[in-house]
Structures are given as C-alpha cells and as structure tokens.
Amino acid sequence: MAKSDNAESERPLASPSEPPTSSPEPATDATAEPSAAQPKGHSPRFWAIIVSLSLLAFISALDTMIITTALPTITQDIGGATQYIWIGNSFVLASSVLQPLCGQLADILGRKIPVVASIALFMIGSGVAGGAVNTAMFIVGRSVQGVGAGGIYVLIDIVCCDLVPLRDRGKYIGIINAWAGVAAALGPVLGGVLAERDWRWIFYMNLPICVLPLVCILAFMNLKTGDGSFKLAQVDYSGTVLFILSIVSLLIGLVTGGITHPWSSWQVIVPLVLGIVGWICFHLHQHFYAKHPSIPTRLFSNRTSATGYALTFLGSVLLQTAGYFLPVYFQAVLRTTVSDSGVYFLPIAIGSLFSAVIGGVLLSKYGAFRPLHAAAFALSTVGFGLFTLLNDDTPKVAWAFYQLILVAGLGMTISTILPAILAGLAESDVAAATAAFSFIKTFGFVWGVTVPSVIFMGVFNNNLSTISSPDLREQLKDGRAYSFASEAHRIGSTIEPEVWSEVVKVYTTSLDAIWWFSLGLSILSMFMVAGERGLDLSTELKTEYGMEEVADSKKQAE
Template sequence: MANELKNDEPLDSAVQVSAIDSLAENPSPVPVVELTPKTSRGLRFWLIILSGCLVDFTTALDATIITTALPKITAAIHGEQQYVWLANTYVLASTAVMPFVGQTSNIFGRRMPMIISVILFSIGNALAGASVSSAMLIASRVVTGLGGGGIFVLNDLIICDLVPVRERSKFLGFRITIATIATIIGPVLGGALGQSSWRWVFFINLPFSGIALFIMVPFLRLKHKREPTWAKKLARVDFLGNLIFVASIIAVLFGLIMGGTLYPWSSWHIIVPLVLGFSGWALFHIHQASPACKEPSMPPLLFGNRTSVVCLFLTFVACGLLEWVVYFLPIYFQTLKAASPLTSGVDVLPFSIFYVPLAVVTGGIMSKFGKYKPIHWVGFASTSVACGLLSILDASSPTVEWVFFQLILSVGAGCTLISILPVIQASLPETYAATATGTFNFVRNFGFVWGITLPSIIFNARIDQNLHWVQDEAIRLQLRNGAAYGFAGTGAITQLPDQTMIQVHSVYASALKTLWQVAAGIAALAFILVFIEKDLVLSMELETDFGMEEKKQEKGLPVTQQ
C-alpha cells in the first residue's frame, strides 16, 4: 500500500479514507507482491506486433530516404524555391495532428484510426511519386504527414493496449530496432534512387504499408467503448481545441523552420508567427482547462502531475539532443577532419550502431526490474559527459578519442530513447493512455524540431562572432549568415591555402565547442530533474478497455467490440 500511495494517480476521497484507515489498522503493512498475469499471446498478437513493425520501418524509411534524394527531386520538378517547404511539410503535418489522433482514438477506438492513418500515408506516397510539380509534391507530403503522425501515436498506443506498463519498453525496443535499420539504410537508398528514378523514393514505401494493411484489416480487432450514435461520438471530439492547437503549432513551426533560412530571426516574418503561435498555444491550454472543453485532447492533469511533467520535459531534451548529435556531429568530421559527407556518415557509426542495441537492453532491464530512475540518471549523465568531451575535440584528436566519446553518447541515447513513455503512462490513470501518448509523441517531434533550431542558432551566432579571425574577405562572405553549415559539406575547406584553412578551422572549432558545451549543460539539467520523478510501481497487470477482442463472449456479459 505504501508503494501504491506514491503513485501520482489522483484518488477520490472515499479511496483516500479507506487507505488511511487501512494504514491505521495495520501499522506494518504487508508488502504488495505483483504477480505476472497469465496472458495468451497467440498468433494474432504477434501479427499485430509485426504490422506495427512494418509501419515503423516504412515511416522511418520515408523520413530518411528523402534526405539525400531531395536535391535531385527538387531539381527534377523545378522546386528549388520551395526547397524548405518540400523538406518540412511532413514534419508540420505529422506534429500538429498528434494530440487530435490521441483523443479521437479514445472515441472511435484504435482500429479504424490506425487503418485510416496507414491509408493516408500510402496515398501520400503514391501521389508524391506521381508528382509533376512542387505544389503537388508539397500537398502529397502533407497527406503523408497526416498519416505518419497518426501512425506514430497509434502504434505506441496499441502496444499500451496489449502489454502491461512494465513490459512496454521491451516491445518499444523491438520496434525501435526495426525503425533504426530503416534509418541507417534510408540515406544510402535515397542517394541511389535519386540518381536512377527519384519517384521510387516514395513508391518504395507502398509495399511495406500494403503488407501492414493486409495484416491489420483481418487481425487488428480491438475492443473499445462504443457510443450508441455517431452524433454522440462526434460531440465528444474537441474540435475547437484541436483547431486552436493545429493553427498555433503550424505558426510556431513555421517560425522555427523559416528562421535563419528564408528570413533572419529578427525579421517580422519570423517574429509574428512565433508570437501568434505561442499565444495561441497558451489559449489552447486555457481552453483545455475550461468547462467549455468536455473531453480535452491534452488534459490539464498531464501537466498537474509532477512525474508526467518532468518526463515530458525529459522527452523533449532527449529527442532534441538526439537530433542535435545527428545534425552536428558530422560537421566536426567534415570540417576539422576533412571528411566527405559519405565518410562522415561512416565516422558517426560508433554512435549510430550502438545506441539501438543499448535501447533494447534498457527495455529488458526495465521489464525485469521495474526500475527507471537509475536508467534515466545513467542516460542523461552519459549524455552530459559525452557532450562535454566532444567539446574538446580538435583537428588533431586521435580516432580512439572520438570513437570512445561516441560510445559514451550512445549509452545516453540508449537509456533515454524508449524508457520515458512507460513512466508517463504509469504516473497517470489508464484512461489517460491515449491523450498521454498523443502528447508524448507531439513533445518528441517538437523536440526534434528544436534539436535542429537551437544548435543552428548557437552555431551560426558563434561563426559570425569569430569570422574576423579569417583574413580572406571572400571566404568570410561564404561563411556568414548561416552559410557555414552548408559550406562544411562542399569539401572546399580542403582546397584553401594553409593559413586560411587554419583560420577557418579555428572558427568552426570555436562554434562546435560552444555548441557541445550548451548540450552538456542541457543534459546536466535533465539529470537533476530526474530527482523529481516519483518511484512508481511499473505494473505487470494490464487494465484497459482497448485490448484484443475475445474469441468468445461469456454468456450474459456484453463485450463492446470494434
């Protein structure tokens, strides 16, 4: 009972009185022993897991295969002026729709929203592959993003419906392994297809999503509480709240994506959408807490619970730093080590390869021992130490150093990648699983966006601040105002005169040092915040209204099915 009272889930007054009376009568309570429930995980269970892995693979492939092929695609459809939109409309659409998907899956169940999301994802890719103009491709990527956003939320949620909280990180580890395989092969495959037939960059996703649909339609049969009429279902949807949220997040993401690329950060084109977006976001949360909102898509309890609040922040930091590393670690190799973009991709393999197996191991440890705070401490401490060590790298650093530093970094990512969502869910009532998962996925994606934006601001500011170290005026012009990142991948640094090369190296080294020091500080802050998390019991009991359909219905007991 003592452990149960630590749970952040709110108790009604009757339960509180009963608990207090029980403790008064039994001053030395008997420890609660949780028994692993006997669960039947037959063929249908594993087919559902397989379909989830397939859509994880294809969404990860879609996100990474386009990175190397996009320059070729934009040239083919004459979309150079729309490059930023072509690269980011998927992120905009998928991020904005996540809380809406989480809420509606509580009303309509998981099955149909998931099938619709996979269909949208497939239609978007089919249209993208058939695109004849940049406008058509942008619209297609929006459709793909709507489907992808739904898949991200619902795939996590279906795991929650089928697996008790203590085992969820283990199954999330399986899925993240599959997705990472796609992440690794995506850029290579994208480069190859971009040179031969760029349309297959999109068409290649269709077989995987098609097989997933072929499995889902007959086997993804999940229960849910059904309303008697469609009118009552629609009345539960938070249309106003989601409209405010989507408009606000699009405005915020517009500012973050366009800032420093199409417009300077001081431009009204950036300031206005950011101010309007964050103001609208505040209005959204006011609406969620008001009596006008009958069924919130992002309930206030998510932010009134210390463990869930801390874990959402840890999610934001972990995902932001992951993107931070992915985008800026190769810059060290391309500038100070004179590596080509391809070679720099090989140089970051110590991090890319090892953090995924470590995430799977983390999931197994959480499942076996039911502990998560030590994992979070190790994860953020390793990330902070590794980023601090990366800040001391220079052009003369030996291979053993940067390999070892990346291995420490992989420990950080492996410990935090999949270990946070189950804790958020454990800190809340089971009825909040859908909205909590939708919010978690939104925060994760939002962290990815900031993981590009914040280090870019730091990097470009330091470059501009120290450009006076470079005596060659022509080179200074090629590096200022955000151009240094792209310049790093051209290989032009190796062609510079020795004296100018040393000066340029100094500018890049200074910018990277500051960038990694800030990352180390952010990870250290996350480490401290882990102390605020409560020690909750990660239950082995599965209590949900959304599990798999029973094959037989007991006589006299109605079962609501989808």
C-alpha cells in the same frame, strides 16, 4: 503541489495492478501477478503486430531524414527554389499538428481504423510526392504523407500499450521505436544514393514496404473498440482547430527564422508570438471549456508525468542535436563524403537500437525508472563532454567510443520515459497521454535543429574574420556553412592547407559551442529526474482496447 503528490501516492500504496477500492483481496507479491494477468508466452499474432509496428516506426522516421540529402536534386528537377523551405518542412509541419487528434480518435473509433487510415494516408502521400511534376504537387504529397506519419508516430505507442502491461511496455516500446533511430541514421545516406539514380524511388519504395504492415494490421490486429460506439460528437473540434493554428504559426517562425528571414524580422517574430499566445489559449480552453479535451490538463497535474514530459522534450532535443550536427563534424572537419558520414554515424544508429531495448528490459525486470533516467542523462553528459574534445586529429576509435557512450544514455530514454509518464495516470488516459508524449517528442526534434542552428550560425559568423580568404568567408556566412560541409571533401582539396586549417578551426569552434550547450541540457535533465516519484509499474494488463485473445486468456486465468 500537495494535491498532486497525494494523487500520485495512491498508486504506490496500492497493489501495483489496481487501486485499493477495486481490489477484493489484499495486495500479493508482484511476481505472482504476470501469470495471473496474461499468458506466459505471446502468440504469433502478437509478434506479427510488433513487427508491423517496428516497420511503421522505421519507414515513417526514414522519411523525415531521407530527404535532407536529396532535397537539392528534387528542387532542381521540379523547380521551386523559392519554396525550398516548405519543400523540406511540409512533412514535419503536417506530422506534428494532428497528433493530439489522433489520440482522441483512437479512443473514439478504436485503434484499428486510425492505424489503417494513417498507413493509407502515408502511402497516398508517398505516391503523390513520388509522381510530383511541380512544387505544389510535391508539397501536397509530402503534407499528406506527414499527416499519415504523425498518426503512425502516435498509434504505434498506443497499440503497444494496449498489448502489454505497464511494466513491460518499455521493453516493447524500445524494440519498436529503436528502429526509428536506425532510420534517422540511414536516411541521409540512402537519400543521397537514391537521389543520384532516381529520387522518386525515395517515395515509391514506401508503397511495397507499407503493404506488409498494412496486411498484418488488417489480418491480425483484432483489438476491441472500447464501448463499441462511434461518438464523433466527442471530438474536440474547437480545441483541435486552435491547436493546429497555434502550432503551425509557431513552426512557421521556427523553420523560417535565420533561413528565409532574420530572427529579428517581423516575419519571424509575429508568427512566434501568435503561436505562443495561441498555445496558451489552447491549454486554457482545454482546462476550462472543452467537454472532451484532446490534451486534458490532468496529464500534467502530477509531478512524475509532468517531469516525464519535460524529459521527453529535452531528450528529443539532445538526440536531434547529435543527429544533425555530428555529420557536420564528419563532413567538414574530417572531410568525409555524405555517404561515409552516414557510416561514421552508425555507432549512434546501431547503439540506439541496443540501448533502447536494454533500457526497456531493465525497466521490465526491476520496475524502477528513476535510476535509469538518471543514468541515461549522466551518460549523455559524459558523451557530450567528450564531444568537446573532437577535432581533425581525433582518431576513429575515439569518436566512435564517444558516440557509444552518448547513445548508451539517450537510447534508454526512447523506451523508459513513456512508462514513467503513464505510471502517474489512469489507464483510461493512455491514448491522450501517448499522443501528448508523441507531439512533445516531435516538437523537441524541431527545437533540436533550431536552437543549435542559431548557436552554430552565430558562433560561425563571429569567427569568420579568422579565415583569410574573402571568397570562403562569403560562401560560409549566414548559415551557409551547414550546406558547405557536404562539399568539404571536394572543395577542401582545392584550397591551400593553411587556409583550410582556418576553416576547420572555425567549424570546430562552432561545433564546440553546440556540444557545450548539449552538455548543459544533459546536466539539467539529470537533475530534473529528482522531480519524479518512484511509482509502481503495474504488471497487469487492464485496457478496453486489448487483443481479444489477451482478454480471453485473462478471463480463463481468473
């Protein structure tokens, strides 16, 4: 620990922009640095790239959630009821496993080629999935689409880091990634609407939407390519293969457990064990054997970055838990339709947009991330605590206010954690660190469904005996309560009020267990903030991959 503390302490003691050995002059006042480091305003090219990245963040996140309500319709149309789990999860699987490789390719090939390739793969996969005539074709399309989306997840953050100094990154990361939160809320509603008309347009609509960012990237993103050489021999091939096999095995166990097979079955335990062992072997390989590791262990060698990664994971779990189970409350307890539950979820969707931007602006203005992180998880604690009060009599103004409190906190984590991670690392580690950040965030989303689902199903099964109707107990047991919620508005009116109140009570009790679980994670996260150090955030842009106009302006300023 002393070694990592010493490594971190070098940055705060130096000028915010450079280490002491490379600075020819004493540190000057930080307020004078921005004008010396880059021009005061941003060019139209800069904003064209920011808008393009925002569109990409929106559309790639939308495709993660939009299929949830349309999946029954798609399965019925193309068949494949037995492959239901893979139809739903092939996208998540494919988008996760190649993210570290994308970060490494961004260093080797420069940023533009991987971005264009990711958009192209996303569009190709969308076209294949939209035109699918059978299950295999659909799964292939979704997998190709997921590979493209995974690259987009990583590269939008990397490119943003190339455009602005560390201290300003939270602001622009917030602007870009907040649209992913909006997409997550709109996805189920839009998926339900399109499924009623023609589900294929769920995927076809991606093609025209992606054309604009693709054209803008090709026309305006003239970024440097590092030293200008394509050194594909530096790709961590063996590490990438080991990582892919490990994560695929781990995710197979996570997504099939409790759905396709019981958690205690060998079909779940074996993939989980192999995945965990493989993941450990991957990190050993990265540390001891890889000449050019895709996830170097130095990314976790200081306490600020390591804590930042842990907070990324926990924040993602909390966001996904709220996004996955609040609609269950709206649909099962309040008996709303799927589309209405999406409207009821808007306080989190819209609130995340504003909270992420506000968090980034505060980080840019004051340069202190620890108070923002502590406040974020404190608000999350309050928000989930208030969620434990939710029942069928909770007025709209109350649950809307509860959502706003929750997202006021968790929304800030979207924009303020990555700059904290990068503060303890060298600028040359931006791509690798951002790729690791993106993967951990995505992996947190998987756990944000898996763990709360296990809790929900367990509590629900334990309380089924309080429902007097045997037919309803059969319809609700062993995880069926989640899908039943979407039909509650219709089925509830056909059931005797006394019996339905029993059902609502079981739903409320099961959801309460999830809210208490999330409250505990929020408290843990709030205390973990103490593991971060108050490192300075540089106000000078120093990168080999910046826009040419930024580099030219910097030279003129010097």
